[in-house]
Amino acid sequence: MSIKDLFGQDLEVINLGLKSFHSDLKTQGVKSVHVNWKPKAGGKKNMLNLLSKINKVKKL
Amino acid sequence: MSLQTIVKRNAYYDSVTLMVITRELQKLDGVEDVLVGMGTELNLDMAKDLGLAEGELDTLTANDLFIAAKIDEAQVSMQEIEEAFNDLLNKKTESDDEDYNPPSLSSAIQSMPGANIVLVSVPGQYAASEVDEALEAGLHVMLFSDNVSVEEELRLKQKAVEKGLLMMGPDCGTAIINGIPLCFANAVRRGKIGVVGASGTGTQEVTVQVHKLGEGLSQVIGTGGRDLKEQIGGLMMIQAFESLIADPETEVVVLISKPPDASVAEKIYAIAKNSPKPVVIDFIGGDRTAIEAVGAIPCISLEDAAQKAVKVLKGQEFKDFAGFSLPEEEITEMVERELAKLSSDQTELRAFFTGGTLADEAMKILGQNYQIYSNIPLSPELAIENLPEGRGHICVDLGEDQFTRGRPHPMIDPQTRTDFFKSHVDEQTAIILVDVVLGFGSHKDPAGAVADSVREIRQQLSKKGRDVVVIASVCGTDLDSQDLNKSVASLEAEGILVMPSNAQATRLTDRIMQRMVKGV
Structure with missing residues (x-):
C-alpha cells in the first residue's frame, strides 16, 4: 500500500512489543491488534541464524 | 543479607513492565537490591554488575523471567517478593482487553487483513527481522526500538523506499498518522501543516506549538535520529518529505532535525528548492544561509518553526521570534x-x-x-x-x-x-x-x-x-x-x-x- 493510500485510510495497527502503545490506540478507538510476542528460538543467536537460513531457503 | 533468585521459564513480559515492577519491589522493607528481567544477555550482565547473579541465571534464555534479590530474611521472604510481583503484574494487566492476541506477526497479518501499519518496540536485536517481514507484507512500519545497527537500518529503509513504504525509525518515538498519535505523541488537532522529524521531542514541541497557535497537523512522520547521517542518506526524510509535498491535505511542510551531514543536506535542499509548497526548516543550529538559498524558511527555535509555519499558512508576514510572549x-x-x-x-x-x-x-x-x-x-x-x-x-x-x-x-x-x-x-x-x-x-x-x-x-x-x-x-x-x-x-x-x-x-x-x- 502506498503512502498516499495510507493517508486516505483509517489506521489499522499491529503492535509488537510495549503493550501500552496498543492500549493507547484502543482508548482512541483505533483498530489495533497486540501480538503476544516473544523472541523466536528463545532468543538464542545460533538458533535465530539457523531459522533465518531456513526461511531464506523456504522463500527460494 | 542473602542473595536469592526465582526463575519462571517461558514467561515473556516487555521490558518497561518489568522495569516499573523492579522499582516497586525495591521499595519493600528488607529488600536491599532487586532486579526483575528476561534472561537476555543485557539483563544477565546487569545482574552480574549489581552482584545479583547466581547459579541458575546462566541457564536462562530470553523467554525466561528471573527475579534476583538481595534481601534481609528477617524482614522479607522471597515468597513475599513473588507475591508482590504477581500483584503488580496483575495490576498492570487487569485493565487489558480480552481481545485475541496472535502469537506472531504473520498470524496477526492473517487475523487483520486491513492492517496498514506495524508498530515495533521489541528489543532491538530482534526488531529487524520483524520489520523485514512487515515490509515484505507491504505494511508501513514505525520502529520504536533502538539498538538496531546502521547496516540493518539502511537495508530496511532501502527495502521500504523500493516498495514505497514508510519505515520510521529505528528509535522513532513520535508520529501522528491520519490524526492518530503513535507511541509518544501529543493530542493535537488536525490541520494543514505536515511535519517530518528526525528528533522525537523536537517534533513534539513543534506540533504542540502549532496546536497552541490554533492550527493543526496533517501528518507527522518520524524518521529516527540517524536518518540524516551520510550512511543512511536521509532515505526516510526524503520519502516522507516527497509524500507531504504530494499530499493534498498538507499546505506547509516543516522539517525538524539536528544538522544533517552535508551530502544529505544537499539532497533535502534540492527537494525544498523545487517544492511547490512552503518549506520551514529547523535543522537545530544548522546553516541558515543554505536554507534561505533554496527558498526555504530557516528557524531559530522549535517554537519559531511552529510560528513561521502557522504564519506562512495564513499568508502573514513573519520574522524570527527571539523574545517572550509576555510583555x-x-x-x-x-x-x-x-x-x-x-x-x-x-x-x-x-x-x-x-x-x-x-x-x-x-x-x-x-x-x-x-x-x-x-x-x-x-x-x-x-x-x-x-x-x-x-x-x-x-x-x-x-x-x-x-x-x-x-x-x-x-x-x-x-x-x-x-x-x-x-x-x-x-x-x-x-x-x-x-x-x-x-x-x-x-x-x-x-x-x-x-x-x-x-x-x-x-x-x-x-x-x-x-x-x-x-x-x-x-x-x-x-x-x-x-x-x-x-x-x-x-x-x-x-x-x-x-x-x-x-x-x-x-x-x-x-x-x-x-x-x-x-x-x-
Missing part, C-alpha cells in the same frame, strides 16, 4: 523578583531534561554565553566528566542510554529526575530548568512529579537559608490526558515559573543568569 516589563519584573531569592554565591544552573532535543535546544541558546557541561555536550571539552571540581553549569539529557539501562525512560517514569533533584542540587544552585513532556506514552502526571521534587528541595534548602529559582516549560496540549492547564497549575502552585515554550523557558534562564553575572 518585556513583566519579564523584567519576573527576573528581579526571582533574583531577590538568591544569595550572591548561588551561581549555578541545573537543567534536567527528559527530552534530548529540548536539552540540545536549551544548550544551543545558553551555550552562546556560558559553558554548559552535559552528557550530550555541544563540544567534547564540555563533557560532564570535565566539570571543574564538580562545579559549573550542568544540562543533563536524562533519556540518554546511560540513565535508561534497566530503568524506564524518564518520560515514562520520573524517578531518574527525582533522584537528580536530590543528588545534583545544592546551596550553590541558582536556577533549575526542566521540561515537562505530556502526551500518549508519557507518565500520567509528570508535572506533579516535578512539583513534588521542587517542594522537597526547597524544604531542604530553606534549612540552610536558601531558595532556588525553578523554570519549566510544558510540552503538551489541553487535549492530552495529563491536561496542559492542570499541569501548569500544579507547577505554578509550587512557585515554578512556567513559560510557553522550551525556547522561552531557556531565554528566561539566560536573562536571569546574565543579570547574575553582569548585574545588568
